[in-house]
Amino acid sequence: MADVLIIGDGPGGLSAALFLAKNDMDVTVFGQNKTFMHDAMLYNYLGIPEVTGTEFQEISRRQVEGFGSKILDVEVTEVETGGVEFSVSTAAGDKHQGKYLIVATGFEEALVEKLGLGTDSDNDDAIIADREGKTAVENLYVIGWLTRGQRTQAIISAGEGAAAALSILSTEAGRDVHDFDVVKEDGDDE
Numbered sequence: 001m002a003d004v005l006i007i008g009d010g011p012g013g014l015s016a017a018l019f020l021a022k023n024d025m026d027v028t029v030f031g032q033n034k035t036f037m038h039d040a041m042l043y044n045y046l047g048i049p050e051v052t053g054t055e056f057q058e059i060s061r062r063q064v065e066g067f068g069s070k071i072l073d074v075e076v077t078e079v080e081t082g083g084v085e086f087s088v089s090t091a092a093g094d095k096h097q098g099k100y101l102i103v104a105t106g107f108e109e110a111l112v113e114k115l116g117l118g119t120d121s122d123n124d125d126a127i128i129a130d131r132e133g134k135t136a137v138e139n140l141y142v143i144g145w146l147t148r149g150q151r152t153q154a155i156i157s158a159g160e161g162a163a164a165a166l167s168i169l170s171t172e173a174g175r176d177v178h179d180f181d182v183v184k185e186d187g188d189d190e
Helices: 011-022 053-066 154-173
Strands: 002-007 027-030 070-072 076-081 086-090 095-103 140-142
Touching: 002 011, 002 086, 011 027, 011 053, 011 154, 027 095, 053 070, 076 095, 095 154, 140 154
Parallel strands: 002 027, 002 095, 027 070, 095 140
Antiparallel strands: 076 086, 086 095
C-alpha cells in the first residue's frame, strides 16, 4: 500500500508528489501526460522567464521520478474510500491502495463525484476544500481547478500541491513540517 495516491500529473499533482517523495513518502501518481499544460506557454511562472508547458511537464516528471515517485501512465476508472484507506482502480484492471488521496484532475470531476464532497454554488460549483486542499473526507485532498473554478494558473496549482503535501507530512510527523533546503558550503558537514 502506498502512503499517498495522486490522480493527476499536472503542476498540482506533480508538485505534491515532489514534496512527498523528497520526504520519504511512498507516492504513486496516476497520469497519462495529457494535461492542458501541453497547450501552455508559461511567461508568468515566477523564477522561469519562459518555458513551454510541454518542457515544463518533461522537467517536472523527471524531477518527481528522480525523488522516487512512481508515475503510472494509466487511466483511473474508479475511486473508493474504505474509511482508513483509498482504493484506485485503473483501466488496466489494477487496484492500488493508499492512506491519503490527492485529486488534481484539472476540471474533470467524475471520479470524485461519488465521494459525497460538498460544492460551492457561488464558485462555479467548485469542490469545497480548505487552503491545504483538505476536504470533509478524512485524508482526501482536492486541489487545482476542481476547488477554484476558473481562477487558477499553473503556479497556483503547484502551490496547492505543495500545501497539500506539507499538510500530509505534518499530519504524519505530528508537528508542523517545513521543507526548506539550504545551500551547503564546501566542507560543511550539515
